[in-house]
Amino acid sequence: MIKFVKLGVVTLSVVSVVACSDTTGPDSLVNSLTPDNSLTLDVAMIAANATIDELGDDLLGDLGFLFGAKALAAPGAVDSRKRDRTRTATYFDADGNEQADRDPLTTASIHVVIASTHEFSRASWTATGSRTRDLMITGLEGEETSRTVNGTGSSSVARSRHTDKNGARTYDMSSTSVIENVVHPVPRTDDTWPLSGTITRHVTVNIVNGKDGDVTKSRTVVITFNGTNLAAMTVDDETFEIDLSTREGRHPFRKTGKQKKK
Secondary structure, eight states, X not given: OEXXXXXXXXXXXXXXXSOOOGGGSGGGTOTTOXXXXXXXXXXXXXXHHHHHHHHHHHHHSHHHHHTTOOOOOOTTOEEOOOEEEEEEEEEEETTSOEESSOOTTTEEEEEEEEXXXXXXXXXXXXXXXXXXXXXXXXXXXXXXXXXXXXXXXXXXEEEEEEEETXXXXXEEEEEEEEEXXXXXXXXXXXXXXXXXXXXXXXXXXXXXXXXXXXXXXXXXEEEEOOSSSEEEEEETTEEXXXXXXXXXXXXXXXXXXXXXXX
């Protein structure tokens, strides 16, 4: 049976509990920037924010609701973003038979489709946008020790405004994503993180009335989980580190260097 839930504009708690250190702030990233690596940093911001949001939803919002999870946010970690979400969920047993409801022991997988609109705000960045995710969650049958998420997603970000010492930049961006074998530990707590797996995002950026006129550029972002709150992120050949525990409004990543050529 497909279950449909419409969530209106709400205020949510987030999973983030620890702010990034000062080394993750924007000052260490913006010295002597060219337009191209400014764009790389701006894409990194959007990708890091999306990843933190999605992990928070998994535990406290969309997927957490499916598993009966309770909110686990730290005191004061309040999410003031306005969002409007819809979700469908379909449950299956180990033989692929659809179930009317989730059974803690016999449900083997859940197919979830999530659509949401958001207002975003972090250090040096504001935007509005929409996101969708089509996910298959497996490994649920019996007494779980982990569950695995695979799927795809897409997003559209309008009026993405980025500011730093080099001035302000505004874009419209769109992206598609592939979630591959992202393994979550069970039970979930506010200080557990995906054990492994990747999210790959292909981002298209529309620059309007830039110095070269209207230009379209692209970046490929790969985020790799390792069981800690510090996930590796590459944007083309640049490497970064996301602090998945970053509070709302804080800068969520730091640059670590160039990706090694294979």
